[in-house]
Amino acid sequence: EDQVTQSPEALRLQEGESSSLNCSYTVSGLRGLFWYRQDPGKGPEFLFTLYSAGEEKEKERLKATLTKKESFLHITAPKPEDSATYLCAVHPDRGGGNKLTFGTGTQLKVEL
Amino acid sequence: NAGVTQTPKFQVLKTGQSMTLQCAQDMNHNSMYWYRQDPGMGLRLIYYSASEGTTDKGEVPNGYNVSRLNKREFSLRLESAAPSQTSVYFCASGQTRITDTQYFGPGTRLTVL
Numbered sequence: 001e002d003q004v005t006q007s008p009e010a011l012r013l014q015e016g017e018s019s020s021l022n023c024s025y026t027v028s029g030l031r032g033l034f035w036y037r038q039d040p041g042k043g044p045e046f047l048f049t050l051y052s053a054g055e056e057k058e059k060e061r062l063k064a065t066l067t068k069k070e071s072f073l074h075i076t077a078p079k080p081e082d083s084a085t086y087l088c089a090v091h092p093d094r095g096g097g098n099k100l101t102f103g104t105g106t107q108l109k110v111e112l
Numbered sequence: 113n114a115g116v117t118q119t120p121k122f123q124v125l126k127t128g129q130s131m132t133l134q135c136a137q138d139m140n141h142n143s144m145y146w147y148r149q150d151p152g153m154g155l156r157l158i159y160y161s162a163s164e165g166t167t168d169k170g171e172v173p174n175g176y177n178v179s180r181l182n183k184r185e186f187s188l189r190l191e192s193a194a195p196s197q198t199s200v201y202f203c204a205s206g207q208t209r210i211t212d213t214q215y216f217g218p219g220t221r222l223t224v225l
Contacts, residue, residue, distance in 0.1 A: 044155070
């Protein structure tokens with residue numbers, strides 16, 4: 001069974017205090033790993049797709065990396081507007097359809 | 113482009129009532145999805161449609177039906193609502209390539225009393 005575990009469940013940072021969020025996954029094969037950001041009361045907003053171990057992608061203060069068992073979302077010098085829940089999802093390499101398995105998310109709060 | 117739109121935004125039902133959640137996308141995507149999000153459970157797939165005219169069950173299909181009306185629209189129906197269906201429902205769309213990105217709508221918050 002495919003599994004995605006995100007840690008920590010919640011993280012509180014001071015503005016400018018860099019940190020990383022973790023997404024551990026267990027799948028028979030990986031077609032892709034996705035990171036989304038979700039603000040309260042809103043739908044998930046796409047951030048990154050990673051396809052193979054060693055791949056990295058960056059967007060402003062965020063950088064996503066991928067290994068064979070986990071992905072990290074690094075946040076450099078965060079600002080209060082980075083406060084949100086960050087979701088990780090995997091697309092297993094089996095069967096038909098484009099069905100994603102999601103983790104339960106990391107709730108990030110960045111304080112002044 | 114509006115992206116993915118959902119109606120209604122909020123709904124309160126009594127047990128046993130029925131309703132249809134509407135979803136439309138203007139990105140010319142082939143695939144559409146319905147998820148539910150519950151605290152501590154993450155997003156779970158209810159049904160999806162890989163292309164116009166096809167639908168398939170996801171992880172939690174019981175108690176729901178779907179209709180892919182055309183390429184743009186994908187509706188989710190609750191025939192006899194139960195309190196366990198209280199949740200936030202999200203529609204998403206994407207292209208059907210080997211790995212495509214799914215884009216989400218703003219959600220419908222449903223309470224069943």
